[in-house]
Amino acid sequence: MSFSFSLASNGAANAARSALDNTTEQLTNEARQLASGLRINSAADDPSGLAISQSLVARVNGFERARGNVQSAADAVNVADGALASVTDILTRIRTLAVEASSSIESTGDRANLQAEVSQLLLEIDRISQSVNFNGQPLLDGSHAGFVPAVAASVTVQANSVLATNAGPPGSNFGDLVANVQTIPAYQRPIYYNAVTQNVPASTAPQTVTVGSTVGLLPGDTLVPAGYNGPAIQVLGVNAATDSITAIFPQALSNGAQIRNDVNGSLANAVTPGENVVSITGTAQPLYVGQQLQLPFPPNPEVVTVQQVLGPTTFVADFTYAHSAGDYIGSSHFDGIAGGSGPGAYTITYGTVSNPSPPGQQVDIIDAGNFPAGVYIGTVLSYTSTSYTLSLPTAFPSGAYALAPVGNGTVSNTYDGSIKLQVVNTGVSIAVQESFYNTATQQQATSATLLAPGSTSALFDGVSITLGSFTSADLGSTAYVKALQATAAQENPEAPALELLAGASEGETVALSLPAVTTQQLRVATISLVAGAGSDPTLAAEDAIGQSDFAIQSVLAERAGLGAFSVRLREDESNDALAALNLQASVSSIRDLQVGAATTRFTQTRIEEQVGTAVLAQANALPETFLALFR
Incomplete structure (x- = not known):
């Protein structure tokens, strides 16, 4: 581009001023970047970079808040576990009292005194389950039980005398008083x-x-x-x-x-x-x-x-x-x-x-x-x-x-209870007499049917028992079988599990189910060390041992679940922290200024500004040369 001399305009000065304006604007932007430490200070600096970095910042903030959620949940789990530890101690004490009451040396009055302590301990379990909360949210009363899976009926031989003869087919357990125990199958045999x-x-x-x-x-x-x-x-x-x-x-x-x-x-x-x-x-x-x-x-x-x-x-x-x-x-x-x-x-x-x-x-x-x-x-x-x-x-x-x-398969384990089998002398033969203690009603019954060696029967609660080969040498030998009824699965739509957002995005939730630990839920509400109507004063206490064992195992299983959930929460927190750190690094790589390169550019731009200023001054002096023609 060339400029001719003109009195009306100074093309060279205008060109110099335009270049100087651009340099000044660039210098201003670089000064702003150096002052803020950011490469992107407005959408005009890098529209796509600003959009990406702001999206990443939102996720960083989400992960930081999710860490807070996880930490709160971990605190709630610790509170619940501490309460469950107390319940475990109480149940262990109840079991100890039941073991003491199972001795026939104890009198009825002794068992009544032991039962007084058991009753107070059961009340304390219910108090703990109702009162434990975190930030106003109840933890152990079933308010956040969520889905509770079904529990199958079960029978367990708690104690089993080894017979004096210890005889039986190879590989069998006919040398024990109870050779086999099982629930009655749900289906009848097919008709042929x-x-x-x-x-x-x-x-x-x-x-x-x-x-x-x-x-x-x-x-x-x-x-x-x-x-x-x-x-x-x-x-x-x-x-x-x-x-x-x-x-x-x-x-x-x-x-x-x-x-x-x-x-x-x-x-x-x-x-x-x-x-x-x-x-x-x-x-x-x-x-x-x-x-x-x-x-x-x-x-x-x-x-x-x-x-x-x-x-x-x-x-x-x-x-x-x-x-x-x-x-x-x-x-x-x-x-x-x-x-x-x-x-x-x-x-x-x-x-x-x-x-x-x-x-x-x-x-x-x-x-x-x-x-x-x-x-x-x-x-x-x-x-x-x-x-x-x-x-x-x-x-x-x-x-x-x-x-x-015939039959719809509902005969197995109608009740919680304990079965006692004892070898007795009928005066005519040696037989086993079977008694049953019903945990719920606190009553016991003894069957009039006497059982012969090797026989199979299901006299109480749908429990099929096969006996071993006992003789007169086994008089007084006993076995105890603990029966627990099945419980159906519970959806609990009115008591949903606690949910927390453990990630930065919608739907990244984890659920914490906290079943109730009331005495009713643990199946110990009706245990008694004082026998109901019946001839065996120790059978109620024996049953209390079995019920306490079930309750202790239930609480320990819940504590194990909480412990596993705590491990998961720690991993969630670690993942949230790492994700936030990595995303913040990504934001930094997009938005932060490379200071060394920016300083070099700033120095270069300042030199260009100084040169531009000098050139503009000289361009402004060109009209004076034109005036010399009139001298």
């Missing part, structure tokens, strides 16, 4: 109804025999001939590929003779409410401990559980109502299926039956026109008090009938 397809001679040796179908049959099943007029058949093995069974047949059977494993008959004797020894008509019935039998006819239909099998047709059961000799009793539903039904769901409605099979129960479905080969397996899909819906595996154009076990 079929026929042999060959002549079978009577023999005490195992025989392999073909049958119409092995569907639903299991090794160990007991079968009886149709009509229940012959001795029981013990099944040793099942071969589904050849539709054959290996079993002991004490009685000869003709080709086509029906065999089945369900109880079906009438009471041979009247029964009264309570524990009864019952006989059923017939020569043999396939009875087993835990089996559910139904007396379906009015005025008093009910389902009872076989507590002990005394013979081929005799058993022990606890009845709610009185029943007369001749009343029907059976273990299966026998229901018709209309022709043209299946495959798919099919609903059967009962008349007088009120205890249908539960979902998942196996059902034998028999094609009436193709027996004995036409036997199929269905499954109960759902049930009500008067009906059940099952799946039909195929179509039944000419009709069929279904055989389903």
Whole structure:
């Protein structure tokens, strides 16, 4: 660009001034950066850099606040754990008192004095659970229990005498008074109804025999001939590929003779409410401990559980109502299926039956026109008090009938309590007498049924017990079994878990569930060292030991959970701190000024400003040269 001399304007001065203005503006910006230490002081400095850095600053602040949340939660956990430590000490003291009261040396008055302390300690547990809080938020009263998982029923042998004979099959524990203990299975054994397809001679040796179908049959099943007029058949093995069974047949059977494993008959004797020894008509019935039998006819239909099998047709059961000799009793539903039904769901409605099979129960479905080969397996899909819906595996154009076990599988562990077994001399034989202490009612009961060596029974609370091989040398030997009932899962929508934001973003929450530690929740509210009605003054204290053990383990499990949560909180806090540090470093790399380079640029710009000022001064002097032409 060239400039000519002009009186009206000074192009050179204007150009110099423009360059000097730019230099001055740059110098001002660099001075501001050096003064603030920041490369970006406004959006004009770096629009995208400012947006990114401000977003990162927001996350840094979020992580810093999240650290505060985590620290507060850790403090709350420490408060809760301290309270639980006190509860643990109290429960340990209660257990110690229960151990003292379990000695028969202690008098009734001594136990009453011990119980006075236990009662006060139980009140203190409830006070702690109701009063412990953090920043006004209750911690141990269940207000923040959240989801509480279900607890399965359990039975545990607490003490078990080693028998003097210490005899039993290799690998067995028949050398102990209690050889085996378990809850009664929830499902009944599947019903099997079929026929042999060959002549079978009577023999005490195992025989392999073909049958119409092995569907639903299991090794160990007991079968009886149709009509229940012959001795029981013990099944040793099942071969589904050849539709054959290996079993002991004490009685000869003709080709086509029906065999089945369900109880079906009438009471041979009247029964009264309570524990009864019952006989059923017939020569043999396939009875087993835990089996559910139904007396379906009015005025008093009910389902009872076989507590002990005394013979081929005799058993022990606890009845709610009185029943007369001749009343029907059976273990299966026998229901018709209309022709043209299946495959798919099919609903059967009962008349007088009120205890249908539960979902998942196996059902034998028999094609009436193709027996004995036409036997199929269905499954109960759902049930009500008067009906059940099952799946039909195929179509039944000419009709069929279904055989389903009675019972909905709710016989196990109805109560918390303790079972005591003691070897006694009846004057006729050596037997075991079984007693039960109900924790909730604080009452004990002793069964009139005496148990023989090696027998299996379920006299109390749905607990099946198999005894060892005791003799007169074991008189006085005892065993204790602790039974705990199942508890259902609890959603607790009105008592949600505590939630805290442990990160910088929405939804980065962690939940802290704090179940109640009341005496009711710990199952110790009704423990007593003073026996209720019954003959054993120490059984209540023995039960208190078992209940205390459960409560202690529950509290320790809760403390372990809190400890694990504390570890998680420490990791959360460390992660928040590290994330904030790294993000702050990122903000610094974007916004902070590189002082060394900026100082160099500032010095250079100052020199440029000084040069520009000098040039502008000289450019302003150019018109004087033009005036010299007029001299």
